[in-house]
Amino acid sequence: MHPAFSVIAFTVCSGAGFGLLALVSAGAALGLIPADRLLGFVAMGLGLALACGGLLSSTAHLGRPERAWRAFSQWRSSWLSREGVAAVATILAAVALAAGWVFLGRTDGAFAAAGLATAVLSVATVSTTAMIYASLKPIAAWHSPLTLPAYLLFSVMTGAGLLTALLSVFGLDVRALAAVAAVLALAGWVLKRAVWHRNADHPGVSTLNSATGLKGGMVRSLEWPHTEENYLLKEMGYRVARKHALKLRRIAQALAFALPLVLFALAAVVGGVAGTVAAVVAAVVQLAGMLVERWLFFAEAKHTVTLYYGR
Template identity: 45%
Template structure:
């Protein structure tokens, strides 16, 4: 599948924003989230910026972006529509949570309730986003539970890594330690999920072949003798993307090291040496590395997926 930059940015940025909100709600429920206006503006502001920027970016991949609002009416049958509705609904509790917490407008217990509701809707939004891809039977690489697990884990994981840096910058020692530990756990789980996903898409038996797609498999090996078209078309642009195995292996190594291992080391260093001068620097390194790794993982998620329609364009199996 074509790894469109707008969709990669959407899934990376919005996932991180919702992940930040989920972690912020958790910290609030534990009673360790700082109640400072400056901290509130920085953290909630960044989270909302990531969410909104990601959602706006997703509309750029539509044929008619100005009609994106019409997709909300198809919620009965479309996961894209459900994701859009969940995203809109999430703004209500998340916005109230951000404003009330930053300006200390209501009791902590009320804020916690708002945060928990917002976190729950954020998880629903991430789930709906995952199901946009996991519901596509013609793309076997996506049509499995590991796709959903990846979205539900990587968003909060990325959000925790970002918050670990912000909390450290604001000298919120207790919240920083908890967030580092949470980020470390999520990074370990995230790495496990991605390894399982890659193992599945590379070891599972093909769901369909050129023979089964054409109904000629009983006659022997089916191969294409000529291209169905003499020029490029929409199907080839959007679903016929190919990546060499050696390049995919290289990008997977970048994903593992940059997206998981380096941030893990940064979190461990911060937990072991919380007050060292280099701790904040390592937090920055872990943060930047994580963003590079997650973006690379998103690119691979699309680039390695094969649509069944490519069987009619020379692909032997999907």
């Protein structure tokens, strides 16, 4: 599949944004995060900016972005439509919490309820994003029971990383949270390797035989219907990154999981300025690593239509 940068940026940013919003909102609602107004402004602001920025960047790949509002209408059947509805609901709940936190310095009562709602809705939104991909049968690598858990885990992993860095910058003791971020990085690493392992064994049930209805023996593409690349090959027959897939997998693992694991573990042990630097670097490196991971998620995914082209 063609890795459109707008979609890669959208899924990584909104995943991290909703993960951060879920953790910050739940933490504030439960009284685990102090109702400091500047902290509220920065934490909720960063979460909302990532979530909204991601949503806006996803409209950049639309052919007719001015009609994007229509995408809220088909939530009965379409995961993409459900994602739009869930994202807006989450953002509204988060804005309600942020208003109480930033303007009134309060995260209790009705604002706590808004915080819990934000946390639940964030999980729902990330789930709908995952289901857009998991529901596509023609792409075996995505039509997998691991797609939903992977999106959820990567969201909370990057969200926890950002929260650790943020609270650390505000001078709070984040040693326990850094330990959680390190464990999440390890869990993400294990899950990503499991996804790659599973996909290697599941190239898809369809073959050129079943695609053409020609039974038995071997079917080989003799001649394409066209001499140049068409929409199908440009959109679904993308091949550039597959050439470097192995190197990119190593880079993704180092940046998204291994390095953050070490740095968050360091922050969990040392604390202080060194711990803060480690946590901030870890959070930034992790997001960069997730961009590579998401690039591979698209570029390595094979669509059944490529069978018709002998690819």
